[in-house]
Amino acid sequence: AHANIGVVGLAVMGSNLARNLASREGNTVAIFNRSYAKTQGVLDAHPEAGFIPAATYQEFADSLQKPRTAIIMVKAGAGTDAVIDELVKVFEPGDIIVDGGNAYFPDTIRREKAVRATGINFVGAGISGGEEGALTGPSIMPGGSDESWVTLGPILRSIAAVAEGEPCVTHVGHDGAGHFVKMVHNGIEYADMQLIAEAYDLIRRGTGKSPAEIAEIFAEWNRGELESYLIEITAEVLRQVDAETGTPLVDVIVDQAGAKGTGAWTVQTALSLGVPVSGIAEATFARSLSSHPEQRAVAGALPGPSTGSGTDEFTVPADQVDAFIEDVRLALYASKIVAYSQGFDEIRAGAAEYGWNIDLGAISKIWRGGCIIRAQFLNRIADAYAETPDLPVLMTAPYFAEAIGRAQAAWRRVVVQAAQAGIPAPAFSSSLSYYDGIRADRLPAALVQGQRDFFGAHTYKRIDKPGTFHTLWSGDRTEIEAEDTH
Numbered sequence: 167a168h169a170n171i172g173v174v175g176l177a178v179m180g181s182n183l184a185r186n187l188a189s190r191e192g193n194t195v196a197i198f199n200r201s202y203a204k205t206q207g208v209l210d211a212h213p214e215a216g217f218i219p220a221a222t223y224q225e226f227a228d229s230l231q232k233p234r235t236a237i238i239m240v241k242a243g244a245g246t247d248a249v250i251d252e253l254v255k256v257f258e259p260g261d262i263i264v265d266g267g268n269a270y271f272p273d274t275i276r277r278e279k280a281v282r283a284t285g286i287n288f289v290g291a292g293i294s295g296g297e298e299g300a301l302t303g304p305s306i307m308p309g310g311s312d313e314s315w316v317t318l319g320p321i322l323r324s325i326a327a328v329a330e331g332e333p334c335v336t337h338v339g340h341d342g343a344g345h346f347v348k349m350v351h352n353g354i355e356y357a358d359m360q361l362i363a364e365a366y367d368l369i370r371r372g373t374g375k376s377p378a379e380i381a382e383i384f385a386e387w388n389r390g391e392l393e394s395y396l397i398e399i400t401a402e403v404l405r406q407v408d409a410e411t412g413t414p415l416v417d418v419i420v421d422q423a424g425a426k427g428t429g430a431w432t433v434q435t436a437l438s439l440g441v442p443v444s445g446i447a448e449a450t451f452a453r454s455l456s457s458h459p460e461q462r463a464v465a466g467a468l469p470g471p472s473t474g475s476g477t478d479e480f481t482v483p484a485d486q487v488d489a490f491i492e493d494v495r496l497a498l499y500a501s502k503i504v505a506y507s508q509g510f511d512e513i514r515a516g517a518a519e520y521g522w523n524i525d526l527g528a529i530s531k532i533w534r535g536g537c538i539i540r541a542q543f544l545n546r547i548a549d550a551y552a553e554t555p556d557l558p559v560l561m562t563a564p565y566f567a568e569a570i571g572r573a574q575a576a577w578r579r580v581v582v583q584a585a586q587a588g589i590p591a592p593a594f595s596s597s598l599s600y601y602d603g604i605r606a607d608r609l610p611a612a613l614v615q616g617q618r619d620f621f622g623a624h625t626y627k628r629i630d631k632p633g634t635f636h637t638l639w640s641g642d643r644t645e646i647e648a649e650d651t652h
């Protein structure tokens with residue numbers, strides 16, 4: 167028994183993670199896959215890694231030093247449960263089972279509880295960065311017990327991405343905390359991508375610039391406050407020319423965006439927690455809308471603002487093109503601040519609901535490298551939480567409030583132009599509405615509460631005195647003190 171870490175599941179993610187582990191000083195890696203052919207393939211392709219192969223779960227357990235530590239990288243769901251059942255049979259109390267797949271956090275909470283009952287530690291760890299991240303350094307979001315972190319911490323630190331000298335991994339919190347945070351990471355990723363897509367669409371339709379020209383605009387933006395992996399790859403995608411037709415690749419890709427469910431989980435969870443993540447929700451719904459060709463086929467029946475068809479002309483005068491592009495950049499930046507603010511709000515609410523002690527500043531730091539939403543900007547989030555750890559709304563931190571203040575006139579112009587031209591910009595406009603909602607002195611929620619009291623005697627509170635009240639709407643309409651029924 168001389169491997170200090172094992173990997174179960176050798177598809178693309180697992181084999182890359184195993185190679186990453188093997189490449190780091192001090193690690194010897196045991197590998198196992200349900201079908202041995204994959205194990206043999208990985209052994210043959212990477213003799214340099216010094217892998218210790220196992221043909222059975224028992225052999226795998228025997229090849230590991232105690233406490234045994236194994237990372238599962240199999241298809242999330244039934245596959246994960248099947249592997250856990252097998253490992254629990256051959257592992258002992260004190261050993262550590264890590265699920266590095268994209269598990270839904272309630273499943274992780276359930277699994278952790280069940281595995282803990284056997285004395286074995288179970289850690290749900292979100293891993294972001296795709297195939298390349300797994301190989302060269304992902305951002306890792308582990309949950310699980312403090313005991314498991316003692317053994318697991320140094321191993322995960324050895325393989326994580328490094329941002330400004332710090333490894334992109336932290337012990338997020340107990341049981342499902344890691345997968346919860348990974349889920350919200352993906353939700354923010356949805357919003358970020360949709361915002362970038364809206365910026366591209368407005369520039370293209372407003373200025374007639376080609377994808378290659380817009381790629382240069384994104385490359386330029388990537389040198390400023392928007393610097394991020396997603397902006398960088400956007401320029402790459404827009405530059406790409408289709409070999410077959412010679413046209414921009416983006417023009418031959420079917421305009422239907424897929425989803426694997428983490429965006430929907432983020433929104434469903436936010437709805438349950440009562441946290442308005444409207445930017446993430448709009449981004450998720452925008453993918454849904456795009457993916458219904460049968461509904462979109464009838465779009466011509468719906469009049470637009472000027473031409474009577476679904477798609478309208480929108481031309482920014484030549485002498486205003488540069489100013490318009492700068493407006494779109496600022497709208498993107500402000501909306502992005504809102505999306506991250508909402509995402510961190512969801513993490514805060516989740517931590518409160520599930521009893522996790524999550525350091526929000528530490529989360530923003532481990533997202534600076536390795537993961538899909540890595541960005542310069544995350545340093546500013548870390549600063550904001552360092553200054554005020556219990557900041558109720560991230561965007562109210564002075565740095566972000568100032569940035570939005572600087573951007574807001576442009577942001578409003580862009581949303582107005584999009585609405586007038588009939589160009590959908592759901593994430594831009596919902597982010598702006600959220601911003602205006604948060605900063606409003608009074609909201610029409612007072613009227614909603616009055617309506618609720620009218621039809622359901624749901625009661626209301628008054629601004630001028632304590633207590634709970636109800637108006638006798640179907641009687642003489644006098645007000646009475648009432649039990650609080652919300």
Ligand code: NBP
Pocket residue numbers: 174175176177178179180199200201204239240241242244245246248249266267268269293294295296297
């Ligand atoms: P897949 O999600 O395609 O899963 C394939 C692996 O699962 C194979 O090793 C397969 O073994 C194994 N497996 C299955 Br399916 N059912 C099993 C069972 N009942 N018992 C044992 N093993 C079983 O692999 P992947 O794309 O490498 O992703 C692995 C995990 O990482 C997933 O949870 C995924 O969501 C997550 N993830 C993926 C990415 C990404 O960019 N792809 C990024 C971040 C996280 P077999 O060879 O015997 O069929």
